[in-house]
Amino acid sequence: MRLPYSLRIAAAALAAGGLVAWGAHQGEALSAAPGAPTRALSGTAAEQTALRDLYAQALAAGERDVVFYQAATDSEWQRVWIAFSQAFPGIRVTYMHVSPQGVTERLDIEKATGAHYADIVSQPVNVIQAIADKGxxxxxxxxxxxxLPERFRDPQARVHYAYSKVFGLAYNRRRTAAAEAPRTLDQLLSPGLKNQFEYVSPGGGAGTTDVAIVTLRERGLLSREQLQALRDLGRSGGGPESSITALAQGRIAYNAWAYLAPLARQRQQGAPVDIRFDPELSLLVPFGQGIVKAPAHPHAARLLLAWLLTPDAQALLAKEAFALGTMPGAPSPAGFPTDPEQRRLYEPPPPPRAAALLAQATPELKAIWQSPQRLKPQS
Known part of the structure; x- marks a missing residue:
């Protein structure tokens, strides 16, 4: 007898070695069967008609789930998925956290076994481009x-970048005042701040610091000597969540290129942390979404991808996931600049260029951060 879909996908998750972390509590807020929508659609009349048509096609095909692979914790997205199911009752988002390091392997396994579970893949700029280029x-x-601006879409229509994650300079208010926080890279790399700041260890190709480094280099704002100072003066941490935890506990004073979403959660829980957004120490990392070639739920996948670009979803991304939508007029998460021209200061190079720069830089950064030797100055 064929196992239920939920059991088959859980078994695949276990077999893949723990690449997937399940979301919690989402099903409690979702209807088990189609019914009257409890959330209005947004966008133009033509767009709303197209969304209703996609919804009808998904229901007619018996699609009640859409599986979304993404590199972000479930807590940031639960309310976004609940809103989707309120607009399109009877279709549930099955959210699966798959890291940038694990997603390609996961897709390789699915291709080799013929067990296609993913419908949509959502990953940072260089990872999603590599997935698209692998076909x-x-x-x-x-x-x-x-x-959607041209820079946020793949020319072959394989990837659309619905949002960017937001990063800034986070600080512990008990260890420093906002006025004392560094505003430039030179200020951060002051010898007086040695071991007082942390960042995600570069060299993995998908990390925030990697994107920050290639962006600063592209703008002519990062020298080889500054790269040496970053390695020698700061502490390279394991990931965005752990760095924010260290900051909240007061073990560090600053977190460079800190991820806004976990910081906002810590702040809501009363932690003495805050964040500022100065261009050299802040960043927007575009996340692209694409539908796999053999999705289990093709109509529901098209519906979800289309809905993410609507005004309603773009506003939810800012309010609930602390992300910045890429559609014109998308609101900013609280505290982030609202002026579109100012927000461009935080963007990396366009996705294809950013992906190429990251591919070039990864071996160098890995060698630098694994070597105890000082770097040779640039000639």
Whole structure:
């Protein structure tokens, strides 16, 4: 007898060695069967009609789930998925946390076994481009994407970047005042701040610090000597969540290129942390979404991808996931600049260029951070 879909996907998660972390409590807020929507659609009349058509197609095909692989913790996204199911009752987002380091391996396994569980893959700029270039994603142009800037779409329509994660300089208010926090890279790399700041260890190709380094280099704002100072003066941590925890506990004074979402959660829980957004120490990392070539729920996947680009979803991304939508007029998460021109100061190079720069820089950064030797100055 064929196992239920939920059991088959859970078994695959276990077999893949723990690559997946399940979300909690989402099903409690979702209807088990189609019914009257409790959330209004947004966008133009034509876009709303297209969304209803996609919804009808998904229901007619018996699609009640859409599986979303993403590198972000579930707590940031639960309310976004609940809103989707309120707009399209009877279809549930099955969210699966798959790291940038594990997602390609996961897709390789699915291709080799023929067990296709992913519908949509959502990953940072260089990872999603690599997945597309390996031929894992199909071409699809959402009916809601007409206003999406060209830099946020793959020319072959395999990837659309619905949002960017937001990063800034986070600080512990018990250890420093906002006025004393560094505002430039030179200020951060002052010898007086040795071992007082932390950042995600570079060299993995998908980390925030990697993106920050190639962005600063592209702008001519990072010298080889500064790269040496970053390695020697700061502490390289394991990941964005652990660095924010260290900051909240007062073990460090600053977290460079800190991820806004976990910081906002810590702040809501009363931790003495805050964040500021100065261009050299802040960053937007585009996350792209694509539909796999053999999705289990093709109509529901197109529906979700299209809905993420609507005004309603773009506002939810800012409010609930602390992310910045990429559609024109998308609101900023609390505290982040609202002026579109100012927000461009935090963007890395366009996705294809950023992906190429990261591929070039990864071996160098890995060698630097693994070597105790000082760097040779640039000639």
């Amino acid at each position: 894992y994603l199909q071409a699809y142009s959402p009916p809601t994407a007409s206003g």
